[in-house]
Amino acid sequence: MRVLQTLEPGRPPMLGIWPKMKVLVLGSAFPNTSPGSRFRIEQWMPVMAKMGVTFDYAAFEDEELHRVLYTQGNQVAKAAGMMRGFVRRFSNLRALRQYDAVFIYEEAARMGPAIIERIIARAGVPIIYDFCDPIYLHQPSPSNGIWSHLKFVGKTKSICRAASHVIVGNEELAAFARQHNPNVTVAPITIDTEEYQPRAWPALPAAGAPAPIPTIGWTGSHSTVVHLDRLRGALSRLAETRKFRLKVIGTKTWAAPGVDAHPQAWKAATEVSDLHDIDIGIMPLPDDTWIRLRTQLKVRQYMGLGIPAIASPVGVNTELIQDGANGFLASSDDEWIAKLTRLIDDPALGRRLGAAGRKTIEERYSAKIWAPRILEIIRDAVKSSSRSSRAAS
Numbered sequence: 353m354r355v356l357q358t359l360e361p362g363r364p365p366m367l368g369i370w371p372k373m374k375v376l377v378l379g380s381a382f383p384n385t386s387p388g389s390r391f392r393i394e395q396w397m398p399v400m401a402k403m404g405v406t407f408d409y410a411a412f413e414d415e416e417l418h419r420v421l422y423t424q425g426n427q428v429a430k431a432a433g434m435m436r437g438f439v440r441r442f443s444n445l446r447a448l449r450q451y452d453a454v455f456i457y458e459e460a461a462r463m464g465p466a467i468i469e470r471i472i473a474r475a476g477v478p479i480i481y482d483f484c485d486p487i488y489l490h491q492p493s494p495s496n497g498i499w500s501h502l503k504f505v506g507k508t509k510s511i512c513r514a515a516s517h518v519i520v521g522n523e524e525l526a527a528f529a530r531q532h533n534p535n536v537t538v539a540p541i542t543i544d545t546e547e548y549q550p551r552a553w554p555a556l557p558a559a560g561a562p563a564p565i566p567t568i569g570w571t572g573s574h575s576t577v578v579h580l581d582r583l584r585g586a587l588s589r590l591a592e593t594r595k596f597r598l599k600v601i602g603t604k605t606w607a608a609p610g611v612d613a614h615p616q617a618w619k620a621a622t623e624v625s626d627l628h629d630i631d632i633g634i635m636p637l638p639d640d641t642w643i644r645l646r647t648q649l650k651v652r653q654y655m656g657l658g659i660p661a662i663a664s665p666v667g668v669n670t671e672l673i674q675d676g677a678n679g680f681l682a683s684s685d686d687e688w689i690a691k692l693t694r695l696i697d698d699p700a701l702g703r704r705l706g707a708a709g710r711k712t713i714e715e716r717y718s719a720k721i722w723a724p725r726i727l728e729i730i731r732d733a734v735k736s737s738s739r740s741s742r743a744a745s
Contacts, residue, residue: 372404372406373405373406373453373730374405374408375405375406375408375454376408376444376453376455377408377457378441378444378457378460378468379457380458380462381411381413382415382418384620392457392521395544396722396723396727397409399723400724400726400727403727405730412460412462413437413462414436414437414440416429417429434462434463441468445468445472448475452477453480453516453734453737454472455479455482457482459511460472462503463503464507466504466507466511470514472514473514473515476737478516478517478733478736480517480518480519480729481511481514481515481517481518481519482520482539483521484525484541485521485525488506488508489505489641489642489645490505509532512533515533516535516737517729518532518533519536519537519539520537520539521539521541521646521647522540522645524644524645524667525538539722539725540647541649541717542652542717542721550657551627551658553703556699563699565597566597568598568632568634569629569659570599570601570633570650571653572602573603577600577603577606579638580634582636583634583636583688585608585685587608587611590693591608591611592610596612598611598614599616600615601616601627602617603615604616630659631659631695632662632692632702633653633654633662635650635651635663635664636663636664639664643666643667644667646667648667648668652713652717655672656709656710657706657710658703658706658709659709660695660703660705662691662695664681665683672717677705678708679705679708680695
């Protein structure tokens with residue numbers, strides 16, 4: 353599948369500075385479905401398009417493969433979808449000469465070694481390679497045990513070596529990438545601060561007046577809802593002393609004793625409006641190697657919307673949140689209960705923390721700031737490739 357991106361973001365054109373280019377983006381996921389891709393290249397493309405770049409986004413998945421990929425069973429449908437993906441990829445390769453560069457997010461194909469990436473490199477088209485999770489580590493899939501063994505996680509090294517430049521989500525991933533390529537840039541997951549406008553807060557209740565029941569919110573997926581399960585006991589204890597609603601986005605079923613829980617499926621079309629209903633955003637996490645190396649998203653979403661966030665002090669969360677300044681960090685059940693209680697009892701505190709969190713996103717994690725830097729990387733890779741071609745001729 354190919355999706356031609358011709359979007360018009362709000363940045364004024366800079367065509368006199370940025371040369372026109374045509375870039376092929378290879379993403380493993382169907383457009384607007386993968387959080388990593390959505391908050392990286394898919395978010396940066398509209399900004400770069402205004403600077404004279406044309407993008408073709410080509411997904412390995414199609415709608416049918418995406419529909420069955422994370423379900424139990426359906427092995428025949430999954431195998432057929434994988435074969436269709438490879439057919440599309442080789443079709444992309446036939447058109448390589450149309451492009452100045454190829455941007456690969458995570459992998460060109462969902463399974464197998466780095467065959468597609470090697471072909472692109474040998475054709476002399478510069479590759480910009482981007483990943484924001486430790487995809488070089490084996491992570492078993494509960495719904496795809498067979499296919500997870502065919503992912504060839506070791507190919508991340510090969511793609512790094514084939515790339516002209518590697519972009520990663522944090523310094524820990526950069527340490528891995530630099531073992532295989534000297535040209536590495538750390539670019540965080542970013543928030544589109546035009547789309548993610550701060551939520552509108554109701555007027556604070558007058559002194560002595562009852563406050564409305566607040567909504568604590570969590571967003572994730574079927575694969576990460578186990579992290580919310582870690583707070584089941586703490587939320588039940590909190591419900592014994594405070595009234596609150598719990599909005600759970602990303603799963604149709606979730607419950608805890610005594611908790612007024614409202615689970616719902618995640619939808620791209622309503623993601624921001626669903627999050628606007630939240631008064632307090634939470635992100636509990638286990639402290640393991642995979643989680644520590646990930647470039648976390650949920651906290652950035654809460655902060656970008658001006659919603660006070662509470663998160664486990666794991667990995668990049670300790671860089672995003674300064675405890676008590678622009679959010680809260682909590683480890684034990686007692687800490688979670690204490691900090692949730694503070695925010696429930698003091699809505700004004702939550703609004704101050706939320707405003708500080710929004711400022712952090714605007715200053716350090718905004719797509720408007722980072723997309724031009726990514727374009728500079730692409731442009732330099734194209735220029736270096738052109739110099740190499742002239743030297744070889």
